[in-house]
Amino acid sequence: MAGLPGVTPGSPGPAVCEWSAPLNIKYFATFRDLTGETACVLENPPATVGELLEVLSARYGTPFRRAAFEGEDLSPFLVLLVNGRNVRHTGGRTTPLREQDEVCVFPMVAGG
């Protein structure tokens, strides 16, 4: 995946990190159906989880947005890991993204 879809020239767009390394994103379960992908690489990724999900919602459309957000908040049925840590414990949508981070996107799943 190249560039930031949904961001037109001149629009404010999401803040972009200073670092240039791409961000690796992995999708699981229903997010594979929503995105049609198992993973993607985002060049020039944004600075926070919330902004990342906005970018991805722009790329994948309304079904993705519905799965990712509930109003302005993260959906309670979204499990988003950054380097294995659930962002609910690291700042939610304000969780910062850093160079070489790995993001995993899950719907709420269960079993046992």
Place this chain on the structure above:
Amino acid sequence: MYGWTGTTLRIDLTKGIATREATNMTLAHEYIGARGLGGRILTDEVDHNVDALSPANKLIFAPGPFTGTFAPSAGRFNVITKSPLNGTIAASNSGGTFGAELKYAGYDMVIIEGKSPKPVYLWIKNDQVELRDASGLWGLNAHDATDAVRELTDEDAKVACIGPAGEHLALMGCIMNEMHRAAGRTGVGAVMGSKNLKAFAVVGTGSVTVADPVAFKAAVMKARGKIQAHPVGGAGLKAYGTNVLVNILNETGALPTRNFQDGYFPTADKTGGESLAAKQLVRPKGCFSCIISCGRVTKVDNPEYAGIGEGPEYETAWGFGADCGIDDLDAITKANFLCNEYGMDTIACASTIACAMELFERGYLTLADTDGIDLRWGDAHAMVEMVRKCGEGEGFGKRLAEGSYRLADSVGHPELSMTVKKQEMPAYDPRGVQGIGLNYATNNRGGCHVRGYTIAVEVLGNGMSMDPHVTEGKAGLGIAFQNLTAALDSSGACLFSTFGIGGDELAEMLTALTGVSYTVEEFVKIGERIWNNERMWNLDNGYTSADDTLPQRLLDEPILTGPSKGEVNHLGEMLPEYYSLRGWDEDGVPTEATLESLSL
């Protein structure tokens, strides 16, 4: 009588007689049914010192009040006995349709005593009870035995039976019902085998009487609606099964790998629910009255492992997968099929093979021990062959069939057995998820996840979310889960219904069903009573606080790679608070005040 049938059936295999008696309704109200009531009956009637494989042990089949009703996922029953694996109360919980049929035949419990002088099967059709010769069935696998018993009794009979593993008293022997569902843990199949009881077939044409049908229907529809509206109960489990957990546990860094040497398996995705859905899934399947359908009917086309059956569940895919360093889903599913046919607990079998692989890799087992099989990490062929040997009780398989503790201990390395109280731990690494470690350590039947599934909060974020890496709050969390689950297991409902409903809905439905008023607080209190009853049995059996621990590896050896790299479990930070909140003294013994408050 509402919810309960009011009748208990007692089978004396030694004398070959059956007697009916009234269910002890005082105890039924205090312990609900299934795990709780059966456990209390066991503690009242069986001396804790008995040899679990002797005629003095009893084997209790017990559905709960919900079982057989249209309450959501109300198809559960328990098999309760003294465990031959570790001496604890083995209340092994199963779904399917057997439990509902037993209820329709009119029984709250069937208590099986003594030992038959020759192989028999039990055939119940309502009031008609027969013990029939099973000489011709002995040696059949669980699938063939089920077919044969149906042919001999009724084509619609629900059949619970043992396979060859239970016959040769494998301590991982389970009781299969409807071919693919298992009362899987703690060796209940070996107890059935020790009694020369091959199978138990039942047809019931009765029903469950409801105290307040209008209120019950309203409560059930509300509960069903909540489960169906929940993304997990309504769609997620049906689409991917429980095996969807492989990836989230792996990406959290808590997927035990190569006998818990690591917590991350790079190719785990090949073994997960998504891959299974793409490659092997024929259709999802539910148990009696289930609206979730987490079961998997699967088919393997690969000629090496070809077959059709059910599974694997998450624990199984993990055990024969990451824990053995294997990412061949076809081999994993084949191993699951074999376990179902032989009648073996997949968690125990897989974890024991993983333990054997580590013992072999370290040189503590040699080719002379393993019947010439090179038992290396990642060798799928060797793994499947070990499952077969274990099921047959053939050669090295005899040693495997006793479980990983006895195997590792036999070569002087019990520390390499990933067990608690000699029972193999399931698929969540306590170094990556602190609270589940406390649950394993304190679980009354040893390494067990379903009786305190803190993963729901620590990893899955169901209802609430707690950081898996912290210890604060985990004692209270674990107790809450343990108590609620003990009551739920006793009601006949499925644990997975709690991915959508909680104690409030369960108490409301139970009240409407039975006519006995249960508040949510009383419901959970019953769970606490059950937990303490099980604890007291363990203490009587010689267990102490020293047994409330984890394998030393999990306390000392950090996870090597992945998101939880460097982590160990901090059990010592949680256990004292757990004892305190439980109302136990510092040695883990319930105080007099605690026992009195629970009417124990």
